[in-house]
Amino acid sequence: SMLVLLIVSGTFFLLWGWKKLGMKKSIFSIGAFLGLILILVSVFPKSLNRFRNIDKFQYDYENKSPLNHFNAEFNEKNWTGITVRLAIWNAVIEDVNWPNLIGVGSGDVEEGLNKSYEKRNFHLAIENNFNSHNQYLDFFLSTGLIGLIIFVTSFSALILFSIKTKNYPLFFFVVIVLLTMLTENILNRNMGIVFYAFLVSAFSSRQEVFKKNSIP
Numbered sequence: 001s002m003l004v005l006l007i008v009s010g011t012f013f014l015l016w017g018w019k020k021l022g023m024k025k026s027i028f029s030i031g032a033f034l035g036l037i038l039i040l041v042s043v044f045p046k047s048l049n050r051f052r053n054i055d056k057f058q059y060d061y062e063n064k065s066p067l068n069h070f071n072a073e074f075n076e077k078n079w080t081g082i083t084v085r086l087a088i089w090n091a092v093i094e095d096v097n098w099p100n101l102i103g104v105g106s107g108d109v110e111e112g113l114n115k116s117y118e119k120r121n122f123h124l125a126i127e128n129n130f131n132s133h134n135q136y137l138d139f140f141l142s143t144g145l146i147g148l149i150i151f152v153t154s155f156s157a158l159i160l161f162s163i164k165t166k167n168y169p170l171f172f173f174v175v176i177v178l179l180t181m182l183t184e185n186i187l188n189r190n191m192g193i194v195f196y197a198f199l200v201s202a203f204s205s206r207q208e209v210f211k212k213n214s215i216p
Contacts, residue, residue: 002050004179008172009033016168049074050081059083061091061120067128079124085133085183088125091116092132092141103144112141131188135181138188158200170203 010030017026041047047070059079068078095116104112113132117125124130132138140148155178162171177186177196186192 001180001184004176006037008176008179012168012172016172044070046071053080054082056080056083057086059087061087061122064123067124081183084124084130087122088113088130088133089137091120091122091125092137095119096141099145100140101144101146103140103142103147106142109138109142131185133183133185135185135187138185161204167203170200173199173203 010033013021013026013030013033017029021029049068050070052068052074053076063077063079065075065078067084068074068080092113095112110129110131113130114126116122117130132141136148136152139151143151155174158174159171162168162174180186187196
C-alpha cells in the first residue's frame with residue numbers, strides 16, 4: 001500500500017500537477033514529498049524492515065517466527081508482509097465452497113478464516129487473528145460473487161464519473177484505493193470507511209464539477 005501511494009501520487013503530480021501547478025511547482029512538490037520520505041527513513045530506520053526480503057515468496061504455515069515489522073529486529077526466518085498474505089490467500093481460496101454466489105455473511109467470515117488457519121497450523125495468523133488482507137476476497141467470502149460484482153461496479157461508476165468530469169484528484173484517489181485493497185481490508189474498519197467516504201465526497205463535490213454537470 002505504501003508503494004502504491006508513492007507511485008500513484010508521483011504520477012498524479014506529473015500528469016495533473018504539472019498542468020495545474022506548473023512545472024516548477026510540480027517538481028518542487030515531488031521533491032518535497034521524496035525529501036519527507038528520506039527524513040522519515042533516517043529518523044525511523046527500522047521502517048525499512050517492511051521492505052526487506054521483498055523477493056521472498058516461500059512460506060511454511062507452521063513457522064512460529066514473528067513478522068518482520070517496522071519496529072522489530074530483522075530476521076531471515078521471520079514472516080514478511082508478502083509471505084503472510086500469500087499464505088492467507090492460498091489457505092482461503094483452497095477452502096472456498098464453489099460456487100460461492102451469496103457468501104457466508106459478514107459476521108461469519110472471521111470464523112471461516114480461523115478454521116482455515118487452524119486446519120493448517122498457521123500459528124502466526126491464529127495468534128494475530130489476521131483478516132484476509134484483500135478487500136475483494138473479503139467481499140467475495142461475505143457476499144459471494146454477486147456482492148463482489150456489485151462492489152466492483154460501484155467503483156467502476158466512480159472511475160467513469162471522474163473521467164467524464166475530468167475530476168483527476170477523484171480518479172487518482174479511487175485508483176489508490178482500488179490498488180490498496182489488493183493487500184489491505186481498508187473498509188473493514190470505521191476509520192477506513194470514514195476516510196474513504198470523506199475524501200470521495202470532498203473530491204466529488206468540487207464546485208466546478210457541480211457547475212459543469214448542473215447538479216443541485
